Amino acid sequence: MNDQMSVRLGLPLLQVGQAQKEVSHNEALTLLDFAVQPVVEAVGLGAPPASPDLGACWVVGPAPTGAWTGSGNAIAGWTSAGWRFLAARDGMTAWSRADSAFARFDGSHWRVGEITGAGVFVSGHRVVGQQQPPISVPTGGSMIDIEARAAFAAVLAALRSHGLIAA
Known part of the structure; x- marks a missing residue:
């Protein structure tokens, strides 16, 4: 392999006068795959799993062992030539x-x-936006029916549990 790699994915680049360019090219294609x-x-x-299928990939944990040592958070793919690793990018x-x-890598x-x-938009219409300030549960008063108050409290609880309004 050569020391020059692509900026974003770290893929091997071909060099002028490089012998066996197909090795670098095939390695880059495998990682792109x-x-x-x-x-x-x-x-x-x-x-790593004991007997992976050809082409199967895993996201390596942060403190790997065995053949994955030193490749924490990378995408590990099994090839006919062994493990290949693609470093995670933000x-x-x-x-x-x-x-x-x-799964998304946050850096x-x-x-x-x-x-x-x-x-969240459905058919071009916003159905969920930023969380709004809390809504108080009604208390007191002689005009509100107890069942209506309970139903309204249940709606507020459901909206809070979904994170659509603040607690």
């Missing part, structure tokens, strides 16, 4: 089969199943 639309079997494993996302959710940890954003 793991990096583009990645699907991993699981996130956070500490040791914002990298992979689908985790074990969790049936996306130091893989976050599984967390979705961040400024709002």
Whole structure:
């Protein structure tokens, strides 16, 4: 391999006059195969599986052992030539089969199943936005029916439990 790598994914670059360019080229293609639309079997494993399928990938845990030592948080892919590692980059996302959710690398940890954003839109209409200030549960007064008060309190509790309004 050569010492020059691509800036974003650390893929090996071909060099002028390099012998056996196909080795660097094939290594880069293998890593790209793991990096583009990645699907991993699981996130956070500490040791490699005993008999992985060809092409299967995992997100390595932060303190790996065995053949994964020194590759914490990387995407490890099994090839016919052994393990290949793709270092995690801030914002990298992979689908985790074990969790049936996306995992996103935040620069130091893989976050599984967390979705961040400024709002949720359905058919172009915002249905969820930023969390609003708390709504007080009504108390006292002679005009409010006890059942209506209980129903309103249940709605508020549900909205709070979903995180749509503050507690």
